[in-house]
Amino acid sequence: MAPLTDERRAEIQAALDAVPAPPWHWIGDTKHQGPMLATKHSGWIYVMGFKRLGMHGAQPAFPVKGPDGYLLITPCREIEERSSVAAKEVAIPRAPYDPDTVRGIDNPVAKWLEHSAQYAKELLSQVEWLRAKLDAPCGSCHPCTNYADETWRAAGRTPPHVAEWDERRAELERLKEQRAALIALHEYDELIFGGFICLHCTPDECDDPDDNVMWPCPSLRAVGMTDDEAIALIEARRAEIEKAARERAEARAVTGG
Structure with a gap:
């Protein structure tokens, strides 16, 4: 093509x-x-x-x-x-x-x-070629290496579609930051007999187990947290704890403490 x-x-x-x-x-x-x-x-x-x-x-x-x-x-x-x-x-x-x-x-x-069918064939082929160029990294879309210095932005020549893309990217970054802060706020705690509760949503003085708010809590579900993501976070947290414990043990072995 x-x-x-x-x-x-x-x-x-x-x-x-x-x-x-x-x-x-x-x-x-x-x-x-x-x-x-x-x-x-x-x-x-x-x-x-x-x-x-x-x-x-x-x-x-x-x-x-x-x-x-x-x-x-x-x-x-x-x-x-x-x-x-x-x-x-x-x-x-x-x-x-x-x-x-x-x-x-x-x-x-x-x-x-006489030639219209051939014209249509060539023009449709051109459409497919353009689609393939758009679907692949072509060096002409934003952000790209050709405009890494963003001189066009300094000159005030931002194309409308680039400005719209920048706005959506900025909005996505804001949403990611807000979601990360929400996950950090709704910390979990692992129960002795299994299961996880949300420390933020569960009352401080919770004597009745029925009052526990299981984690992921409704607030995290509302921002799209799935069971697979929750499991991945727990496993990553456990890996961090185990790594920190190993490093402390190794440090004690070296110092003899």
Whole structure:
């Protein structure tokens, strides 16, 4: 997957600019004129229609922009008979010696219809390429190494989306600090017979075990503490206590105390 080149993008844009502006829709009837493709604006500018070809066939008709606007014409020699548009042979023959075998139609709408599927494929590929670039570290998003010195901030050129990101990051940091302070405030104590109570929520003079507030308490649950997080905190605290005990024992062994 590769990015769309500037030249290719300009080529697609030029092809789009050469046809009546979308959106388009099909109009007409099934008896006389048949279905026609026209714009949904500007009084239905014809984009494509059909005309009889012989007794059993039909040929597409495309607009040519003349002095009086877009005219629906056939992509054959009929165009040479119209004085309101530049005479031009739009049906491209297979070879000079075989003018009746068509291998292309020299008309902007005809070319757009012929290449539109390829255009869509390339543009969708470009979308996927851009998504992949956004999903991966690309060096152009904030915070990034390109703007580590934040000179753009000092110059007052903070893009709106960066400012919004900074505000959300600052808010997240504040919430993390508040949550950490809340966890520290609601300290736990391990009961002799198992279980943990919240020292902050449990009354100081608690003679009835039913008055104990188990830890994690409702306040910690409210800020998203789960059983897994609580177990991890307890295990980390125990590891710290055991480490401190080992260090004290080693110090006593060294000093002989």
